Amino acid sequence: MLINPLTDFSLEWHRDDVKAEASAEEELEKLKIPDGGTQFNLALCEDSCLIVVPKTHKRARNDEERRITTTDERKGVIEGELLVELGPGDCVFYNNNILHRATYNSKIKRITLHGSYGHAINGKARAQNILQFGQAEWLPRFQPKDPNLQSLRSHLQVLIDENKGKDLKYSLDG
Ligand SMILES: O=C(O)CCC(=O)C(=O)O
Ligand SMILES: [Fe+2]
Known part of the structure; x- marks a missing residue:
């Protein structure tokens, strides 16, 4: 279950199972293994926390994405990023090695079921x-x-x- 925290915070850009320091070759090797299965977020109330860069679960980071994800800008804007806006009952399925981050507002209730099938x-x-x-x-x-x-x-x-x-x-x- 994903819930809103007591204080606001945000996560840096990451893939769940590939380290940011990985070379492009290592990154591509890891992305070939579907070890995270299919992950899902099923929102019970409105949820606009998750931000993804569509299709990045299939390719290595480009130079700009690599720069942002390995420097002080790890929470910076990435071209093409998409805020995943879910209404009550909406469910998003995704590969947890897609490039993603999240922002959490302590004042906005979040109750989202979170799991994966593999x-x-x-x-x-x-x-x-x-x-x-x-x-x-x-x-x-x-x-x-x-x-x-x-x-x-x-x-x-x-x-x-x-x-x-x-x-x-x-x-x-x-
Ligand atoms: O809160 C979310 O929707 C994503 C969380 C996340 O990326 C993680 O825990 O690795
Ligand atoms: Fe994650």
Whole structure:
């Protein structure tokens, strides 16, 4: 769940699983692996926090984007950036390696469901992407009756079991 913070702040431009210092070659290699699956933001009330640069999940940064994302201007304007404006019930699906940032206003209520669907075939790479901040401690309490949800649940359990006790390391620094 994404909610508004107690104080205003904003995130710098980033890709969720490619470090800003990566060379163009490294960046393209990483972008080939769909390890983040398909991420979504499903807004329950109005949400205008996320900013993306369309189509950048398919290409390396150009010189200007590289300059902005690796200098003091990490929150600067990037040509072609798009503010994702969601109304209640709107859902946006995206690749979490698209170049993106976000701004958060403490006074504007945000309640947005946030998750991702991925394929077990990318399990090893996906494990770090989705388990780096904690290994879904809530999963035992999630007891769905729906067979599709049961299947999603059991695949996530396999991923957790395979990575139990491993230091998955964070995708990004800082
Ligand atoms: O708040 C959002 O919509 C995006 C958050 C984000 O980019 C992140 O946590 O990596
Ligand atoms: Fe992100």
